[in-house]
Amino acid sequence: MNLRARTTLFLVSAAALAVIFVLAFLDLPPMGDYRGPYGYVVTQVAVYERHATDVVNAINYDYRAFDTLGEEFILFAAVLGVLLLFRPDDKKGHKRNSNAQEQDELPVSDALRISTQAIMGLMIVFGFYIATHGQLTPGSGFQGGVILASAPILLYLAGNVGAFEKITSSALVKVAECGGAGGYAIIGISALLAGTHFLTNFVPLGTTGDLFSSGTIAVISVCVGVEVTGGFVQLTQIYLRKIVEAELRKKS
């Protein structure tokens, strides 16, 4: 089917779908009129039941922790998929090593180099703060992990490709990713071993508002942060390496 026929067919169906959407949406409760029981019940009980002040994360890592386990493994499977797609052919292996040595330093301005290295420290601290304070304030393992994973990119932007490669290809990154993913499931299994249901919050809950509170919510949040850091660092490393390879292929 050529492009024009496809577009016409789509526009006709989209028009019909738009009409259906409008008619159906008009019957929904208007914005601002939240009626459902779930939100009301959970905002009343979450703080008392779990000593966590951030209800969104209490839902994500406790009430609906099983969903978050699935979501974490979606990231894990996607990283595995990207690694599988970009796995090196054996023939290209030698070429890759020699290319890496040529690219230890890229020419960038001093201002860029100094400012990115300054910001990097700030980003790492901020990432740790977000990842560990999930139970208290907005932000949790996922958000903190992404911030942490973006820090090495600043190294690359600062021109220090060698250091970037060394940090991001270390085995610790892979350990972080697999350990975080497996760790989450193991926390769930340990609840089973402790005699309750899977992913029950069986650790002492602590005082509301403290850093070490809310039981497994904080632990799971840190686990997820570790996994997301590992996963995204691997992704950035493999994508940036592809860019370097493409540049060198163009030059040669």
Add this chain to the structure above:
Amino acid sequence: MILHVPYFIAAWIFLWGLYGIVTSKNLVHQVVCLAVLQTSTYVLLLTVGYKVGGTAPVFADIPVGTTVVDPLVQALMLTDIVVEATVAALLLAMVVKANELANTIDPEELRILTG
């Protein structure tokens, strides 16, 4: 009616994203259109959960019992965002690899090449 506009916006974004996917001539553009389509679900979810006069459902500095917006839809949205990011990463990896092998990122050319 005016308070239903955010729902219509969600539908609009969804249909535009779908249009982009159907008529795209560039695989990277198609992946971005897919991401746009996915944002329509965030708009819908957040509109459903909003409560007039409600603040963020974080009781670190407000007493329990204050009117807050629904936290569940925000939790669902977080999951949604992670799903979107990971699917986009995987799709873009496929696009990069296709470009490496076939030297094109036009879906039509790729279809002709692969038969």
Add this chain to the structure above:
Amino acid sequence: MLTTLIPQPVAIPLIVAAFLALAGQWLGRRFCDALSIATAGATLWMTIVILREVWLQPYTYWFGNWWPRNPQVALGICFSVDAIGASIAMLVALLTTAGLIFSWKIFEDTENHFQPLMLIFMAAMCGFSYTGDLFNLFVFFELMSVSAFALCGLKTLEPAPLQGAYNFAVVNTVGAFMIVLGIGLLYAETGALNFAQIGRSLGTHAGRPVVLAFLLIAVGFMAKAAIVPFHFWLADAHAVAPSPVCVLFSGVMVELGIYAVARIYWTTFHGALAGHITALREIFLILAALTCIVGGFMCYAEHHLKRLLAFSTISHAGLMLAGIALFSPKALGGFLLYALSHGAIKGALFLCAGIVLHRLQKIGEDHLHGRGRGLWFTGALFVLGAWGLAGCWPFGTLLGESMISEDAIAHHQSWVPYLFIFVERLPRPPCCASSFGFFLDGENLRRPMKPLKSKNEPKPNKCTGELRS
């Protein structure tokens, strides 16, 4: 015992997958293969035990111990395991074990990423069959899809696999996000995500948002189930995915899409949409018929062995959709029987195709003609499988088909049995002819060969000479 066993089919494969992804490169290929087969086998045993326990009485398991304190509101996620879900989970585990055994010692260059992805795929499908929560269903659907996309792109030395995997990914993701829109609408109407709670809140009231929600969710799942007009990704994905993965795609992933529509209808929408049931029945039956016809014709025209089987899956998916489209308990039972037997038979057929590809290095019918003489056991299995797909005794497809047909006649849809005849019996001559053609050199049974494109010129192979002389 069920309280410890029910989360295991999901949790154990995930943990082992994480372990294999980390330590696989240092532990050696044989160990990884053995561990993944052992995990899949253990999951199979667990799903069988769970099936035995829930056979008569469904069981509800609340994660995090979040059983509803307030009887009106379920805060946590539950697994609501009944005989149908448990049977399908057992089929998942069985096919994954078979696929992993098949892939022993092949895929050497995948750096041990293949087994973790297969295990995650299996865990996701088990979770999908067991779950009783709508958003949890979506999360497992996405987990299943992402591992499927990743597995589909395993062979990346050609652009064709990538294009197949890419189309697969885009269509399924659009379907998935239509499901999220539907979930959002249902949440707006009822404030709940648990199937049973939504069903109870909706009661018998079906406003426009509820109908739209059902439409969106059903379309999303039917895109996964390769129902017309969302069927075009299936053949490409199958042609390019390795055989053990095709076993899972055709054997159970497609069935899960249809099962999800049935599950959601019966637990959530049954009361609300009872008034529209005749219209729904007509719409779904028409879609089923279209799928059967399109799949059947394309199957007839195919030469590539795996694409032929993929189009056969599409037409059988149409039959299974016809089973649930009648929206009655008897037809649902027929659907389950049909799905289980079709899954097992299709899995076996794909493994036979995989053996052919592995031994003869080619998969197009024209290249394979007459070269299968040394593979007589595979040939016999292939013919047996085709026999089973044709709905003949003693396969379960016959029983499933007869239950669905009887129920269709009871609901004044007496054209449905003819659909079964069309899908099952008419394509059998070409399929059997293909098998005979491969394995016995039955020249007279073959249809005339299509002229090949120049890039697919058959290369003469000394095997052919040896076999024919």
